Every structure is written in structure tokens, then in C-alpha cells.
Amino acid sequence: MTRGKLITIEGIEGAGKSTALQFIQDYLVKAGVEVVLTREPGGTDVSEAIRKLLLHSTASEGIAPETELLLMFASRAQHISQCIEPTLSAGKWVVSDRYVDASYAYQGGGRGIAMDKISLLDKMIVDGLYPDLTFLLDVPADLGIARAEKRGTQKDRIEQEKTDFFVRVRNVYLERAKADPERIRLIDATLGLGLVQDQVRRILDEFIRKK
Numbered sequence: 245m246t247r248g249k250l251i252t253i254e255g256i257e258g259a260g261k262s263t264a265l266q267f268i269q270d271y272l273v274k275a276g277v278e279v280v281l282t283r284e285p286g287g288t289d290v291s292e293a294i295r296k297l298l299l300h301s302t303a304s305e306g307i308a309p310e311t312e313l314l315l316m317f318a319s320r321a322q323h324i325s326q327c328i329e330p331t332l333s334a335g336k337w338v339v340s341d342r343y344v345d346a347s348y349a350y351q352g353g354g355r356g357i358a359m360d361k362i363s364l365l366d367k368m369i370v371d372g373l374y375p376d377l378t379f380l381l382d383v384p385a386d387l388g389i390a391r392a393e394k395r396g397t398q399k400d401r402i403e404q405e406k407t408d409f410f411v412r413v414r415n416v417y418l419e420r421a422k423a424d425p426e427r428i429r430l431i432d433a434t435l436g437l438g439l440v441q442d443q444v445r446r447i448l449d450e451f452i453r454k455k
């Protein structure tokens with residue numbers, strides 16, 4: 245059986261990832277692809293339990309940056325072994341709302357953890373299971389925060405960070421896209437929904453053609 249493809253969507257809060265996820269699903273289903281949608285942190289029962297701890301912990305002691313990093317990768321290890329790998333092996337495609345690039349952007353850029361420490365965990369846990377295609381939905385920090393606020397849902401532990409945190413997160417995402425432009429496709433997500441979807445559609449057309 246032909247192995248499925250792994251597509252990931254990255255970007256800061258409010259960039260439009262979840263909106264794009266639905267669009268990508270509709271596109272792939274129309275193209276006759278069997279697709280499984282998932283997210284990080286999360287995607288399996290155990291990974292979702294870790295997500296709760298990561299995003300909604302009310303413990304007064306806080307979560308140290310290294311703890312956050314290790315929990316992200318613990319959640320990812322489970323996600324890969326229980327969901328991503330078996331789904332790809334079964335010939336289905338996986339579309340994930342965030343994946344490994346987010347650890348570099350958030351725990352590296354945002355929290356300031358050295359990139360070589362993240363890269364060590366990347367080698368240990370992801371072990372080369374990199375996305376075939378990544379959409380980076382790029383918006384300035386202010387716009388992302390404003391969109392997330394307009395949505396009106398309560399902010400999780402990470403979403404409560406200040407603008408400069410998201411400026412650093414965005415910068416690492418952009419550096420990674422520049423270093424790997426074949427895989428990480430930059431989307432101007434400041435534009436209206438229709439124009440964002442046009443960019444995504446063009447890239448998917450090309451990706452499907454080449455697959």
C-alpha cells in the first residue's frame with residue numbers, strides 16, 4: 245500500500261490554522277484522499293491529557309520551560325506512535341494543526357530554550373518523521389492576537405503571553421521557512437479568507453500533481 249502523506253499547519257495564535265485545516269480537509273476529500281485530522285499538543289487520549297496539563301494547568305507553581313518542552317515531546321511521542329505513524333502506514337493522509345516546528349518556535353523562540361536542546365529531542369522522538377508539506381500561516385503578532393481575541397474564547401496558558409512572545413515565535417517560524425522553503429510554504433495570512441484559501445489551493449494543486 246502507498247504510504248500516506250503528512251501535512252502540517254503552523255503559525256501563531258489566530259493566524260487561521262484551524263480555519264485552513266477545514267479547507268484542506270475539504271480539498272483532499274474532493275481529491276479522493278482519505279484524511280485524518282489531528283492536532284498538537286493532542287491527537288490521542290494520552291496526548292490530550294498532556295494537552296490539558298500544558299494549556300489549562302491551574303497549579304500555582306507554574307510550568308517551567310523545560311517541563312513544557314518535555315511535555316510537548318511526550319505528547320508528540322504518543323501522537324506519532326498511536327496516530328500519525330499507523331495512519332500513514334494504512335495509506336491515509338494526516339493533517340495536523342501544529343507539529344514539530346511549533347516546538348522550535350514556541351519553546352525555542354518564545355521561551356528561549358536553546359535550539360540544540362530541541363533538536364536533540366526532535367532526533368529522539370520525531371526521528372525523521374518530518375511533514376511532506378507544511379503551511380506556515382504568517383501574520384504579525386498583533387493581528388493574530390486581535391483575531392484570537394475577536395473569536396471570544398477564553399485564552400489558554402500559552403495564549404496569555406504578551407505580544408513580544410508571539411513576535412519571537414513568528415520570527416523562528418519565518419527563519420525555519422527560509423531554511424526549508426521546499427517543505428515549509430509561506431502563506432500571507434493577513435489577507436482575507438478567500439485569498440488565503442487561493443494560496444493554499446495552489447500549493448495543494450501542485451503537491452497533489454507531484455505526489
Ligand SMILES: Nc1ncnc2c1ncn2[C@@H]1O[C@H](COP(=O)(O)OP(=O)(O)OP(=O)(O)O)[C@@H](O)[C@H]1O
Nearest residue numbers: 256257258259260261262263391395435436437440
Ligand atoms: N484570513 C482571515 N481573515 C480574517 N479573519 C480570519 C481569517 N482566517 C481566520 N479568521 C478568523 O480569525 C479567527 C482565528 O482563526 P483560527 O481559529 O482559524 O486561528 P488559529 O490559528 O487556529 O488560532 P489558535 O492558534 O488560537 O487555534 C477566527 O475567528 C477566524 O474565523
Ligand SMILES: [Mg+2]
Nearest residue numbers: 261262263341
Ligand atoms: Mg486553532
